[in-house]
């Protein structure tokens with residue numbers, strides 16, 4: 001597909017200038033957009049690694065991007081060293097390895113980037129099931145077990161309340177865990193889940209503040225993939241890495 005470049009902030013620039021610093025740390029976060037192409041690192045037909053995706057992602061951040069196979073749960077993987085996609089089922093990655101780049105995929109679910117001044121970083125994929133399961137709290141706990149004290153977060157694009165009609169029973173389930181403030185309405189007045197607010201509520205329990213939002217609603221915004229609005233099979237990605245020299249790495 002050919003697209004014409006416009007002044008949209010996530011599509012008009014490329015390279016490191018698109019990255020944002022996470023709070024006061026030396027960690028950077030970057031979200032791929034639909035204009036970068038899908039970021040799913042495995043080929044659908046055989047589950048093998050996709051060299052085309054790897055090449056496109058490394059043009060954005062020239063490190064191996066570590067993904068896991070996301071399952072809407074609360075398992076956190078600790079990444080010991082820079083690596084490509086891991087054949088493990090989990091929904092969050094945490095690392096203290098300075099050369100690692102950890103990433104999660106989304107097409108409506110919230111993608112959260114986390115970092116601490118101690119050099120421990122993480123990413124998490126959180127839909128409503130993951131939030132209820134406590135994936136964000138598990139991720140922050142794991143970062144603290146590796147030496148993080150104060151943790152700061154950025155929130156990537158996700159589906160927003162105006163587009164996220166939600167069943168009343170499921171809304172009760174989420175509100176029972178995260179509080180009644182997650183109850184919202186769609187633009188047509190139907191019951192809705194406020195997913196960004198749910199993310200903030202979950203992080204607040206772990207004493208983590210969101211310092212920036214890197215994109216808006218996946219369903220009504222043009223720059224993102226949305227499974228719910230368009231049945232997209234592709235995914236955008238949120239990557240986090242530390243902006244520090246890596247011994248032995250290519251410059």
Ligand SMILES: [Zn+2]
Pocket residue numbers: 159160162163217218219220221
């Ligand atoms: Zn929307």
